[in-house]
Amino acid sequence: MNLGAWLSGRDAVDTSVRAERAWARIQDRPAVITLVRDGAARAAQTVRIEPYRQRGIQEATGGAGMSARQSLSIFGIRDHATETDTDIERDDRFAYDGKFYRVAHVNLFPGEVQALAEAQS
């Protein structure tokens, strides 16, 4: 890397390299999920799910039910040389490891997709 160019901001972002690094991080702890969007299941995808570190217990209480809830990040890829872009949108749903997830927000970065989600059980 040209450190001087990088520090000055002239260094172009190599999206495919970033995508490959993101894919490697996903492969370190992959999770295969099937999103449901508007009631229809999408193709299975490999992502990485990481919970936020939080103290204490969070619960959602309604008039006739109560669930534990946890915020998480879901990591995917985009613009990878060989792998398909992660297809994830706000309000997508999926189940994984006994919990039910709802995607709340999706951020797009060079080579990577990071979504915020809430898990309930």
Add this chain to the structure above:
Amino acid sequence: MADLRATLLTTLSGDATLTTLLTGGVLDVSTMPQDQGGAGSAPRESDGITIQPHARVRFISATPLSPARLWRLSPKLHGVEVYFYQPRGYDIIDAAMRRLETLLHDTYLDADDTRLAHFEFAFESTDLTAEELEGAAMRFCRFTITLVRA
């Protein structure tokens, strides 16, 4: 026969119109798991994710009713709330609430543990979302029960 709680559940679960609308059934909150039916015990569609339209019945507190005049009968003003859920939109919920009102408003239910149980519509909520069920659409209604125990 059965007690009032079971009789009410049987009445609602046995209604063909409600059953058609509420494919997830009519559930008794008092018999659900410790979390009273959180995300882990909500009825789901075949995809295992989408919440089925369903209702939950919960009895609420009772207060004495005109004890000075009717002390011999010990009447109580009891209440029951019915919560309706569907994954999104309120069309099924609205239809189910209309049907419930037809079934219960100004009606008497016969049960083992009551001499008299008269139901009257009392309250209907606005459109809500159930944060405990992944933001599912939810509304609830309340009926008062003029109750004389057997």
